[in-house]
Amino acid sequence: MFTQFGLGRRSLPRYDAGINRDLVSQSEIRTDGVNYRNEKFYNITLGTDYHINELNVLTLSGNFAYEVEDQPSETNYSSYKNDALISQWKRTEITEATNPKWQYELNYERQFKDNEKHVLMASAIGSFFGKDQSSVFRNVATLGTIDDKDQQANTDFLEANNTFKLDYTKPFNDRFTLETGAQYLLNEVGNDYAISDYEDGQWIENAELTNNFTFDQKVLGVYGTGSYEGDQWGVKAGLRMENTDLATLLETTSVGNNRNYTNLFPSLHTSYKINKDASLQLGYSRRIYRPRLWELNPFLSLRDNYNISTGNPELNPEYSDSYELTGIFKVAKATLNSSIYHRYTTSVIEDVSTFENNVNTNKPYNIGTRASTGIELNGKYDPIRWLSINGDFNFNFFKRKGVFLDRNFDFNGRQWSGRVTSKIDLPADFALELNGNYQSGFESVNAINSGFAYMDIGVRKKLFKGKLVASMSVNDVFESRISESETNRENFYLYNRGYRGRFITFGLSFGFGKGEAMTYSGGRRR
Structure with a gap:
């Protein structure tokens, strides 16, 4: 049997500024403000492994978490006409929410006597998330x-997910293996939201913005793969319906x-294995990306009435063909x-921006095609026992083609990113980790997005033979993870700038029973 429980608190500020400019009427709205997401969270995990016999194992685990959120915000507005200041006002938000959530996982594994890789696995995984939220602006x-x-x-949000899976692996010999399986996913969501306006000393429900959005998705997948693994050459073919x-x-x-x-x-x-230190792989796969819930949900946030994001229930999935060498x-010591x-x-x-009366509305749409060609490098180097360096680099050139609302969105662009992580083991059971990241700017259908670089630092100390772990991390050390975007159209111009700033995490973890304590990451239990 095993258990885990924890609690934590986070305070996450975000700073935003923007310009909405109507090029026809020569009017403009400028905004700047800060909003916080303050969270307290508690969680507990319980689980057990039951070995029925040497070939059959049953595992059951569950987790319950409870979160309390407080989201105060303050945004300053300035209205201009022909570059002359007309009015200014302040919009404040007080949002409170409670989020109960739980998940379970039941796994059964059967091994067969003829081969340890001859396995039958069945699993059921489920989760629930609720949000009871109220906001006043x-x-x-x-x-x-x-x-x-x-x-x-006022929002009453409920989401339930369940996945049932059955997998069977049968090696016929050391070279040929057959894998088959089936998976059934159920995703049910209800988002009951009500918007009210304050008029003549009372709250009047806004019927145009009040609704209950339900989302019900079922996905049945059946799949099989066959593989051959020789001394130098191997192949694996599969089909999923x-x-x-x-x-x-x-x-x-x-x-x-x-x-x-x-x-x-x-x-x-x-x-193909060239030798023990070098090999080549060539692959093709077809994939699907289904719109996420928040891309479909038409509910909009009232935090900023001049910059609105909303979902689109009519979205179709993306389909991709991927080729890779x-x-x-x-x-030596490098891979x-x-x-x-x-x-x-x-x-x-x-996402596409539409503009009316200085109000920018972002909404996702299916627009055309994207062809992307690139190179990706991943490496690891351990020059000495106490130092490990990992890095990755990705560069791609893309072509976008598409038409939306009689506007042609054909253009070419490029994008690249890099990351380097160094892990250093120090005396007295201290460990240090340095993480540097860079994301280049890129062009999308909606905007030109700027690039940014940032650095994270973390240190960890083990005590009492690893039973107690103290950790501290500083994310975005130089407060340089700043996102900027510009949208230029014939009739309007948009500018947005946002960043979270430096974020410091401190955690203590204590392990009971066998094994070492886990390291506190500063995040909530997902």
């Missing part, structure tokens, strides 16, 4: 007069969107993986 004029109303929002049944509904207005589609996803991979090389890849994606999901 108030506006106070500091110069001139304003039309913005005070508002409040998936049926997706999706239904979304806005209950109050009876607006629904039902989708049912079946797809085949083939894959083929082959490998990989080389794996070992030289290098290098890949050349090409991916072609259809029905690409991208």
Whole structure:
């Protein structure tokens, strides 16, 4: 039997500034503000392994967590007409929420006597997440007069996920192996939200913004792969069939969107061992990306009434064909993986801005195709016993093609990123980790996004033979992880800038029974 429990607190500020400029009327809204997400969280995990006999094992585990959120924010607005300041006001938010959530996992594994790799595995994994949230937004004029109303929002959100899976692996000999299986995923969501405006001394529900959004998705997958592994050459071919049944509904207005589609996803991979320190791999696979819940959910946030993000229930999935050539090389104390890849994606999901009365609304749509060709390098180097260096680099050139609202979005671009991590074992059971990252700027259908670099530092100390672990980390040491985007259209211009700043985490972990304590990451239990 095993158990784990913990608690923590986080305070996460975010600083944002923006410009919404109407090029026709020569009017402009400027914003700047800060919002916090303060969280307290508690969790406990219980589990057990039951060895029925030497060939059969049953594992059951579960986790329960409870979170309390407080999200105060303050945004300053300035309104201009022909570069002249007309009015200023302040919008404040007080949001409180509680989030109960739990998950379970049941696994059964059977090994067969003829071969330790001859295995039958069955599993059931489920989770639940709830959010009971209330928000109040108030506006106070500091110069001139304003039309913005005070508002409040109440949200009752429930999400349940269950996955049932059966896998069977049968090696016929040392070279040939057959793997088959099936998986059934169920995802059910209800998001009941109500918006009210403060008018004549009372709260009046806004019928146009109040609704209950339900999301019900079922995915059945059946798959099989066959593989051959020789002394130097190997090949693996597979085929997966998936049926997706999706239904979304806005209950109050009876607006629904039902989708049912079946797809085949083939894959083929082959490998060749040049010698013990070098090998090549060549592969093809077809993939699907289904829109996430928040890309489908039409609920909008009221934090900033001039910059709104909303989902699109009519989104279709993306489909990608991926080709990849990989080389794996070992030289002394270094390992290098290098890949050349090409991916072609259809029905690409991208956010698009629409602009009216100085209000920018971001909404995702399926727009055209994306062809991306690039190179990826991953390496590890352990020059001495107490030092380990890991790094990766990714560069790609892409071509976008698409038309939206009679506007042609064809363009070419490039994007690259890099990361280097150093882990250093120090005397007295101290450990130090340095992590440097860079993300280049890139162009999307909606905007030109700037690049940024940032660094994280972490230190850990083991006490009492690893039973107690003290850890501290500093994320974004130089407060340089700043995101900026610009949108230039014929009729409007948008600028947005945001960053979280330096984030410091301190944690203590204590392990009971066998084994060492885990290291506290500063995050919530997912």
